[in-house]
Amino acid sequence: MKSKLNWIQVVLGCFFLFAVIGPLLTMFLTIDIPHLTAIFSNKAFKAATYNSVVYSGISAVLSIVLGGTAAWCLTRSRVKFKSFFILILTIPMLIPSISHGTGLVILLGANGILTNLLGLKLPLYGGLGIILGSIMYSLPVAFLMFYDILKYEDALPYDMAEILGVNKLRQFKDLTLPYLYKPLISIIFAIFTLIVTDYGVPLTIGGHVKTLPVMMYEDVIGLLDFVKGSVIGTFLLLPAVVAFVIDLLNKGNANASYVRTPFRLNKSFARECFSYLYLGLITIIVLLPLVTFAFLSFVKKYPMDLSFTTYHIHRLIEMEGLVYLGNSFIIAISVAVIGTLGAFVTAYLSARIQTKTSYFLHLMTITSLAIPGLVLGLSYVLFFNGTLIYGTLAMLILVNIVHFFASPYLIMYNTLNKVNRNLEDIGMILGISRFNLITHVIIPQVAPSLKEMAVYLFVNSMMTISAVSFLSNVATKPIALMITQFEAIMMLECTAVVSLIILGVNIVVRTIALRN
Amino acid sequence: MNDSQDILEIKNLFYSVEQKQILNDINFTVQNGEFLSILGPSGCGKTTILRLLIGLLQPDSGQIIKNGQDITFTHPSKRGMGIVFQNYALFENMTAFENIEYALKLNPKFKARSKDIVNELLIQMNLMEHADKKPVNLSGGQQQRVAIARTLAINPDIILFDEPMSALDVETRLVLRKELKDLQHKYKNTMIYITHDQEEAFAMSDRIMVMSEGKIHQIDTPENLITHPADDYVKQFVVHNLRVKMDSLLKHLGGMYEK
Numbered sequence: 097m098k099s100k101l102n103w104i105q106v107v108l109g110c111f112f113l114f115a116v117i118g119p120l121l122t123m124f125l126t127i128d129i130p131h132l133t134a135i136f137s138n139k140a141f142k143a144a145t146y147n148s149v150v151y152s153g154i155s156a157v158l159s160i161v162l163g164g165t166a167a168w169c170l171t172r173s174r175v176k177f178k179s180f181f182i183l184i185l186t187i188p189m190l191i192p193s194i195s196h197g198t199g200l201v202i203l204l205g206a207n208g209i210l211t212n213l214l215g216l217k218l219p220l221y222g223g224l225g226i227i228l229g230s231i232m233y234s235l236p237v238a239f240l241m242f243y244d245i246l247k248y249e250d251a252l253p254y255d256m257a258e259i260l261g262v263n264k265l266r267q268f269k270d271l272t273l274p275y276l277y278k279p280l281i282s283i284i285f286a287i288f289t290l291i292v293t294d295y296g297v298p299l300t301i302g303g304h305v306k307t308l309p310v311m312m313y314e315d316v317i318g319l320l321d322f323v324k325g326s327v328i329g330t331f332l333l334l335p336a337v338v339a340f341v342i343d344l345l346n347k348g349n350a351n352a353s354y355v356r357t358p359f360r361l362n363k364s365f366a367r368e369c370f371s372y373l374y375l376g377l378i379t380i381i382v383l384l385p386l387v388t389f390a391f392l393s394f395v396k397k398y399p400m401d402l403s404f405t406t407y408h409i410h411r412l413i414e415m416e417g418l419v420y421l422g423n424s425f426i427i428a429i430s431v432a433v434i435g436t437l438g439a440f441v442t443a444y445l446s447a448r449i450q451t452k453t454s455y456f457l458h459l460m461t462i463t464s465l466a467i468p469g470l471v472l473g474l475s476y477v478l479f480f481n482g483t484l485i486y487g488t489l490a491m492l493i494l495v496n497i498v499h500f501f502a503s504p505y506l507i508m509y510n511t512l513n514k515v516n517r518n519l520e521d522i523g524m525i526l527g528i529s530r531f532n533l534i535t536h537v538i539i540p541q542v543a544p545s546l547k548e549m550a551v552y553l554f555v556n557s558m559m560t561i562s563a564v565s566f567l568s569n570v571a572t573k574p575i576a577l578m579i580t581q582f583e584a585i586m587m588l589e590c591t592a593v594v595s596l597i598i599l600g601v602n603i604v605v606r607t608i609a610l611r612n
Numbered sequence: 613m614n615d616s617q618d619i620l621e622i623k624n625l626f627y628s629v630e631q632k633q634i635l636n637d638i639n640f641t642v643q644n645g646e647f648l649s650i651l652g653p654s655g656c657g658k659t660t661i662l663r664l665l666i667g668l669l670q671p672d673s674g675q676i677i678k679n680g681q682d683i684t685f686t687h688p689s690k691r692g693m694g695i696v697f698q699n700y701a702l703f704e705n706m707t708a709f710e711n712i713e714y715a716l717k718l719n720p721k722f723k724a725r726s727k728d729i730v731n732e733l734l735i736q737m738n739l740m741e742h743a744d745k746k747p748v749n750l751s752g753g754q755q756q757r758v759a760i761a762r763t764l765a766i767n768p769d770i771i772l773f774d775e776p777m778s779a780l781d782v783e784t785r786l787v788l789r790k791e792l793k794d795l796q797h798k799y800k801n802t803m804i805y806i807t808h809d810q811e812e813a814f815a816m817s818d819r820i821m822v823m824s825e826g827k828i829h830q831i832d833t834p835e836n837l838i839t840h841p842a843d844d845y846v847k848q849f850v851v852h853n854l855r856v857k858m859d860s861l862l863k864h865l866g867g868m869y870e871k
Binding site: 521532537 | 666668687689693694695697699701702703704705706714715718719762766
């Protein structure tokens with residue numbers, strides 16, 4: 097029995113190898129040395145590399161500081177309404193990155209709401225816009241990563257330090273910093289990679305400042321220059337691979353201790369005041385673009401005519417918006433169902449069947465974490481072009497499953513590792529088949545994680561614009577890509593409607609699925 | 613030579629993991645209805661023996677014979693044995709009743725009578741009032757009773773216990789020790805009990821098997837272990853440690869009476 101499962105592990109591992117490494121190899125093989133040297137010596141490429149590194153670096157640092165501070169306020173102060181603040185801070189994760197760019201344009205652009213209201217004259221289009229948009233996009237992720245780390249920190253060393261009379265500064269230097277050291281490295285690389293591989297924000301708000309993903313997007317979509325796209329794609333793999341390896345190395349010691357003493361916080365007027373002010377401010381900043389989407393969707397033409405209209409919704413419908421929304425539903429539901437089932441089976445095999453091939457399967461499964469969506473999309477174009485699946489919704493479903501598979505897999509892998517290790521043994525002794533044990537005992541125990549996985553896959557498939565951008569066509573386009581289309585022809589009201597629809601669908605799905 | 617009373621005979625059992633020898637030429641017999649404790653420090657191989665007996669592991673070489681039949685490679689569910697793990701491994705999503713009933717419902721042999729069997733066991737184990745509670749709402753002792761009832765339900769000849777009381781408080785342990793012995797008398801099961809606690813082994817066992825580093829030092833009655841320890845290890849690990857505990861206890865008791 098075990099050897100049969102062993103084989104399934106190997107076959108599944110090889111499938112992921114095929115689904116991720118195969119297309120990537122095809123992409124690498126399209127690159128030749130003359131093109132490579134030509135592109136590397138190209139001024140625009142050098143400028144885009146510089147822009148990408150500098151603006152992503154600045155955005156990542158600011159996002160980490162802002163997100164880290166919010167997480168600190170919610171874990172180390174006695175503020176009330178913590179669940180509310182967490183909910184608001186994570187809402188921006190439900191819309192595409194490109195919406196953050198358009199949100200900023202609506203607020204702070206040449207004719208933006210805040211620009212007109214406050215008389216601001218910000219040089220938004222360019223580096224500043226990229227930085228602000230990237231912060232808006234990555235802040236929720238940075239916040240959540242910090243929140244998880246700070247939430248599970250053990251208070252006991254701090255209690256001991258207090259008893260020994262160690263001052264707060266020394267506590268921060270000798271306890272907090274060493275605790276944060278490894279996770280912080282992972283967070284820095286993860287956030288930097290998230291920003292540096294995104295094309296949505298710089299496309300909308302970068303103006304003449306081009307970044308590598310924008311260059312790649314324009315070269316592939318506009319000029320059909322797949323070789324140049326492949327070179328940039330390979331280049332973009334570097335930070336993602338480094339982030340992946342660092343995270344892998346850091347994880348080894350991450351769960352060293354399961355026993356933790358919770359923090360018992362004394363009242364502090366100054367700390368609580370700061371936390372309320374800070375969280376209030378962040379909440380407003382996060383909510384502002386979302387409110388403007390709602391506002392802009394229903395006014396005739398900002399700022400000239402503010403009368404109520406449903407014209408933009410009709411316009412969207414005229415432009416096949418409902419068809420694209422239908423495509424998005426088909427993709428998101430299929431990815432959620434197939435992805436959740438696949439991630440559960442894979443996680444079960446790697447977490448609960450301890451064989452020599454378990455770790456191989458685990459590694460192969462999480463490899464997709466290292467591949468930016470845009471790069472995966474291009475490699476799929478090159479790999480699947482000319483096949484039956486190419487140009488169909490199935491293609492988009494497959495690429496999204498591979499793109500988003502690792503995170504739900506890891507959720508289930510960690511959950512299954514916490515489920516009693518002796519259950520299968522007891523099942524075997526009592527004559528309960530593995531299938532019965534899984535369906536009647538294990539699945540009911542891990543049901544909350546299954547829901548979380550399905551929601552993650554659904555939400556991300558609804559809002560992604562990365563891997564699908566090169567693979568979709570007029571018939572298969574998901575609704576999120578309409579934002580790119582509307583943005584290109586400056587129909588900001590329609591981009592607001594699409595962003596609002598995606599946000600609404602994702603909020604409803606998340607609320608219904610995770611209401612318990 | 614096989615005694616007719618022997619329900620289990622272990623012959624020349626060897627087990628290794630990669631290059632490390634975990635069990636080294638293990639030989640012993642267990643008599644029908646006997647309560648045998650396997651006593652030894654952590655890592656001595658006692659849990660490995662249990663997993664080999666139940667069939668969750670397979671030996672490198674050697675034989676496990678039950679009632680004259682070689683069961684070395686028989687499927688765990690066909691060996692007529694049950695096990696109670698240290699962490700009980702209860703089905704968290706099911707009530708106490710459902711935990712006991714689940715395997716019975718799936719077994720054509722017991723299916724028709726499953727509810728009656730469960731009710732009888734719930735009464736026997738003083739669990740009737742907790743029948744509808746899920747494991748999370750049961751105390752450690754109650755969880756252990758459910759785990760034992762679940763094992764008894766399939767009517768095994770031999771029940772194995774893998775340090776089932778190590779996570780319980782002293783008072784509950786003392787109660788459960790007695791209950792376990794009462795159960796054994798009622799159901800006439802053979803019980804093989806793993807522990808690292810000398811006092812527990814001496815309080816419950818007909819015979820004790822003392823182990824260290826994958827080898828058996830002595831299998832004997834508690835009295836004989838004290839009066840005739842086979843070697844220095846048994847003398848130190850069993851006799852000396854028990855004496856230290858007893859001396860300490862007597863000293864405190866003496867103090868109490870002097871007051």
